[in-house]
Amino acid sequence: SSTSPHRHPLKLDFYSKSCPHVEQLVGVVTSQQFKESPISAPATIRLFFHDCFVQGCDASILISTKPGSGALAEKDAQDNKHLAVEAFDSINKAKALVESKCPGVVSCADILAIAARDFVHLAGGPYYQVKTGRWDGKISMASKVSSNIPRANSTIDELLKLFASKGLSSQDLVALSGAHTIGFSHCEHFVRRLYDYQGTKKADPAMDPRLLKALKMSCSQYGGNPEVVVPFDVSTPFAFDHAYYGNLENKMGLLATDQALFSDPRTRPIVQSLGSNKQKFFQAFSEAMDKMGSIEVKRGNKHGERRKECSQHIQ
């Protein structure tokens, strides 16, 4: 079928005739954005993840809710409220530049895949080839989001099941979680680890006491400022490196799901392996991004469309 993960239509040279300079065009925008606001990097990498996990990599995440419509689009779902505007801006700017040179040719889904790769590389991570040929999707429904996006307190069982349902292995889960080597989280996603771990009224014993103390200063028990964010990787918050895994071995994981990758015997050896060697992490991450970028890819007019603007369906 056109959505089979095994027979997807992605290729390395998909636009070689129709838009040969697409990667350079996207690259102009991503490097400019990275200079102006480096947080575009984590924001766009996360945007790509949230696109691929809901209805596949089809730019469904970019659709705006129609004014006056009762049905919300994906980006307005609760689980997507922290996706940063810088990520949407990057894709919209890249799409506009690409449209000016190759009108009506390149999908928003492909631009998002290329931009995510660019930002990984700009932040110091690996440069890997991106296959293209994705069509944009015709459906974007907020109600499809929560069952497909992991929560910060999901169990490893739940994560393994969810990732397996997308064709991703335990190795992919651990490698992709390494994206938390850059970027930030709002307090609400881990505050219970600080003050009331699993109803104990105590902190999570799997957290380093110095990290606990620092996080308590940023995040108060009762609400506090909901805008406050803290880095996932306290050692190198802006560098795309393998420090994330070393942090987990030192009880310095931020989310319960991060730390659980080290406590669970099924994933601990993978954490240790990727943490031991940056090249190993880069290789595993590149392969996992390629697999994630192939989830439920669409082809053709039945399930797909070619948008002019990434936030609007074609009527």
Ligand code: HEM
């Ligand atoms: C394994 C399960 C995962 C969970 C539970 C999870 C959860 C979260 C949460 C709660 C945040 C904080 C959002 C905020 O408060 O602003 C976050 C941020 C982030 N996530 Fe994940 N995530 C997971 C996997 C992934 C994957 C697979 C990727 C990409 C390959 C990814 C990339 C990111 C990035 C880059 C950020 C930082 C965003 C920013 O600074 O704007 N995450 N994630």
Ligand SMILES: [Ca+2]
């Ligand atoms: Ca999608």
Ligand SMILES: [Ca+2]
């Ligand atoms: Ca880092």
